Amino acid sequence: MKVQVKNNVNWVGKIDWELRKFHGNEYSTSRGSSYNSYLIEEDKTVLIDTVWSPFAEEYVNNLAAEVDLNKIDYIIANHAEIDHSGALPALLERIPNTPVYCTANGVKSLTGHYHGDWNFQVVKTGDRLDLGDKELIFIEAPMLHWPDSMFCYLSGDNILFSNDAFGQHYASEYIFNDLVDQNELFSECLKYYANILTPFSPLVIKKIEEFLALQLPLDTICTSHGVIWRENPAQIVERYMQWADAYQENQITIVYDTMWNATRVMAERLAEGIGRADPEVNIKLFNIAGSDKNDVVTEVFKSKAVVVGCPTINRGILTSMAGFLEEIKGLSFKNKKAAVFGSYGWSGESTQILAESLQQAGFTVAEEGLKMLWKPSEQGVAECIAHGRKLAEVLA
Ligand code: FEO
Numbered sequence: 001m002k003v004q005v006k007n008n009v010n011w012v013g014k015i016d017w018e019l020r021k022f023h024g025n026e027y028s029t030s031r032g033s034s035y036n037s038y039l040i041e042e043d044k045t046v047l048i049d050t051v052w053s054p055f056a057e058e059y060v061n062n063l064a065a066e067v068d069l070n071k072i073d074y075i076i077a078n079h080a081e082i083d084h085s086g087a088l089p090a091l092l093e094r095i096p097n098t099p100v101y102c103t104a105n106g107v108k109s110l111t112g113h114y115h116g117d118w119n120f121q122v123v124k125t126g127d128r129l130d131l132g133d134k135e136l137i138f139i140e141a142p143m144l145h146w147p148d149s150m151f152c153y154l155s156g157d158n159i160l161f162s163n164d165a166f167g168q169h170y171a172s173e174y175i176f177n178d179l180v181d182q183n184e185l186f187s188e189c190l191k192y193y194a195n196i197l198t199p200f201s202p203l204v205i206k207k208i209e210e211f212l213a214l215q216l217p218l219d220t221i222c223t224s225h226g227v228i229w230r231e232n233p234a235q236i237v238e239r240y241m242q243w244a245d246a247y248q249e250n251q252i253t254i255v256y257d258t259m260w261n262a263t264r265v266m267a268e269r270l271a272e273g274i275g276r277a278d279p280e281v282n283i284k285l286f287n288i289a290g291s292d293k294n295d296v297v298t299e300v301f302k303s304k305a306v307v308v309g310c311p312t313i314n315r316g317i318l319t320s321m322a323g324f325l326e327e328i329k330g331l332s333f334k335n336k337k338a339a340v341f342g343s344y345g346w347s348g349e350s351t352q353i354l355a356e357s358l359q360q361a362g363f364t365v366a367e368e369g370l371k372m373l374w375k376p377s378e379q380g381v382a383e384c385i386a387h388g389r390k391l392a393e394v395l396a
Pocket of ligand 1: 146224
């Protein structure tokens with residue numbers, strides 16, 4: 001499939017409707033994804049990025065139906081991760097000496113993955129590639145989100161090829177941002193930012209400011225996942241600037257796990273107390289064992305505070321909660337408060353473990369936590385509600 005983006009620029013990627021897990025098992029993709037590859041046919045013919053390796057043969061065959069592969073003058077590898085470089089080995093078997101333009105770190109990553117003796121051409125920010133009337137300008141984007149990541153910009157058509165940045169895991173036959181459901185689109189954009197880009201937020205702001213300082217006109221952003229931003233591309237740039245700036249809404253998210261419902265009862269009564277004390281705050285509860293952890297991370301991203309609960313088991317916490325806390329730690333959230341709670345039968349270490357983990361993850365743990373022996377009695381329920389009232393103030 002080939003779709004015209006603008007003038008001599010065409011999308012030649014792959015829509016993956018079946019994808020449900022990405023990065024191994026780390027990221028849920030309930031709306032599928034796409035691997036966007038672009039063909040520019042000016043005086044010179046350029047291919048920007050490829051697709052994930054399971055689709056390599058299909059991709060190369062489709063590409064060969066659209067263009068004589070031997071006419072491809074340059075391949076641009078904006079990013080070495082396998083979802084974009086996965087078809088390079090199959091493609092370079094057909095056109096082995098074609099130059100592959102990438103960053104110095106791109107050479108390391110691509111060689112590390114494929115061990116190919118390829119014709120690498122290393123580029124850095126500001127380097128240009130003459131295509132005839134137009135040119136490609138390269139912009140390194142290290143750690144957005146890998147060391148090798150790079151953008152490139154096509155003059156004349158004013159297109160930024162941003163690779164992972166501004167993308168979403170969102171399959172659509174319609175490809176362009178103005179043709180898809182806007183709620184679905186921005187929901188996937190936010191999930192993508194929260195789960196993938198949060199740790200790199202300071203770099204996001206810096207890179208956007210650096211790009212804006214170049215004063216290059218921007219008509220279109222061609223991402224490597226999801227839609228192409230052709231209508232008001234500035235809107236996603238503006239959202240990124242907001243999200244990167246320690247974003248939060250008036251929301252408290254309660255995340256818990258439970259063995260025999262004691263900690264669940266605590267969670268629900270804490271929510272009741274918070275809601276009674278502050279009817280303005282948006283409260284969401286998730287049992288992490290039965291929830292999509294990437295959706296919960298997205299809710300944490302939106303929150304001003306989290307309240308995390310788990311019972312004690314074997315002097316520790318449940319593995320579902322431990323995995324979630326590990327995920328949270330890696331994301332380096334900024335400017336968020338936290339509180340902890342949990343039921344226990346005898347030793348009762350869970351609240352301390354939760355508090356320490358959240359502190360290590362960068363949260364300000366606002367209070368000592370609420371521990372409750374066995375299942376809350378009528379008096380215990382009242383204590384939970386009262387504690388929730390207190391949390392509404394402490395976590396404000
Ligand atoms: Fe879409 Fe970092 O790969």
